[in-house]
Amino acid sequence: MAKSLNKNLHKANKAKKDEFYTQLVDIEKELKRYKEQFRGKVVFCNCDDPKESNFVKYFSMNFEHLGLKKLIATHYKEANLFTQESPYKLEYTGDKNNNRMPDPDEFMTKMISTGDFRSEECIELLKQADIVVTNPPFSLFREYVAQLIEHKKKFLIIGNTNALTYKEIFKLIKDNKIHTGYTNFNVGMFFIVPNDWEKFHHIDKNGNKIARVSTSCWFTNLEVGKHKEHIILYKKYNSDEYPKYDNYDAINVNKYADIPCNYEGVIGVPITFIDKYNPEQFEIVKFRKGDDDKDLSINGKFPYFRILIKNKKVGK
Numbered sequence: 001m002a003k004s005l006n007k008n009l010h011k012a013n014k015a016k017k018d019e020f021y022t023q024l025v026d027i028e029k030e031l032k033r034y035k036e037q038f039r040g041k042v043v044f045c046n047c048d049d050p051k052e053s054n055f056v057k058y059f060s061m062n063f064e065h066l067g068l069k070k071l072i073a074t075h076y077k078e079a080n081l082f083t084q085e086s087p088y089k090l091e092y093t094g095d096k097n098n099n100r101m102p103d104p105d106e107f108m109t110k111m112i113s114t115g116d117f118r119s120e121e122c123i124e125l126l127k128q129a130d131i132v133v134t135n136p137p138f139s140l141f142r143e144y145v146a147q148l149i150e151h152k153k154k155f156l157i158i159g160n161t162n163a164l165t166y167k168e169i170f171k172l173i174k175d176n177k178i179h180t181g182y183t184n185f186n187v188g189m190f191f192i193v194p195n196d197w198e199k200f201h202h203i204d205k206n207g208n209k210i211a212r213v214s215t216s217c218w219f220t221n222l223e224v225g226k227h228k229e230h231i232i233l234y235k236k237y238n239s240d241e242y243p244k245y246d247n248y249d250a251i252n253v254n255k256y257a258d259i260p261c262n263y264e265g266v267i268g269v270p271i272t273f274i275d276k277y278n279p280e281q282f283e284i285v286k287f288r289k290g291d292d293d294k295d296l297s298i299n300g301k302f303p304y305f306r307i308l309i310k311n312k313k314v315g316k
């Protein structure tokens with residue numbers, strides 16, 4: 001009994017951590033950079049209550065402007081013995097009555113499943129989609145991304161920058177299968193949180209509680225111009241400024257802007273490098289660990305996580 005109570009509490013806690021709702025302004029800021037990539041596409045928001053989600057609001061308001069073919073959104077509702085209420089899905093193919101909104105009676109239908117993105121019903125919808133766009137539950141982030149990759153979908157999703165340190169996600173970055181979006185990494189984002197939350201940053205003009213997550217960013221496999229730009233390097237290598245690690249033949253750099261332009265060997269850089277990473281200019285060699293499989297260290301001290309890279313342009 002105590003065990004199952006514990007399990008339920010743990011589940012509730014986990015679910016609570018997932019209740020961060022994205023603000024329209026943040027969606028607009030990122031999405032406006034991809035306009036051409038959305039033309040003629042079917043967009044799927046698969047963690048989004050069609051009546052509440054700002055992703056749904058953004059895509060329905062901009063449906064004609066973006067030239068979308070279809071917008072699908074599914075709402076997740078855990079099976080509940082008491083309410084028996086089913087979640088609903090939206091399938092919107094454009095404005096019919098000039099209000100630029102998907103009217104519930106016209107486009108929403110009840111779902112058979114709970115709306116879990118892993119359910120058969122949602123996977124069938126995923127198959128129809130060209131691009132998946134949402135802020136998925138962080139507690140299921142690995143599984144969520146794995147499903148998108150398995151189904152070879154294009155996506156633009158919000159995640160926590162810590163996800164970069166997951167070995168599955170890091171591998172995708174290293175293999176150039178995903179990269180960060182346009183919104184600056186490491187500046188943090190503000191999200192709408194449930195009314196009963198005690199910890200929040202401020203209340204917005206609509207009375208919503210807003211909390212800051214300092215480690216949020218967009219992950220995507222759509223084209224992002226900044227990952228095609230070269231980082232301008234102006235520093236020259238010298239052994240005093242760039243010490244080597246104890247356990248790997250590489251130099252340490254504390255800011256990606258200080259990467260020496262003439263160093264041919266392996267360089268350890270902070271994780272913020274990922275936000276500027278251009279696979280044409282650099283190659284990612286390894287993450288975090290030295291030859292002894294322990295964290296990279298300098299004179300016995302451990303700098304924060306480092307990514308080991310090589311400049312492809314030096315020595316050629």
Ligand SMILES: C[S@@+](CC[C@H](N)C(=O)[O-])C[C@H]1O[C@@H](n2cnc3c(N)ncnc32)[C@H](O)[C@@H]1O
Pocket residue numbers: 018019020021022046047048049053054055075076115116117118134135136137138140
């Ligand atoms: C971080 S919130 C973001 C909600 C919305 N996408 C937004 O950006 O405002 C994640 C949402 O995923 C929902 N969710 C949790 N588990 C899910 C699952 N297995 N399948 C689909 N959605 C799920 C949660 O109810 C929550 O509303």
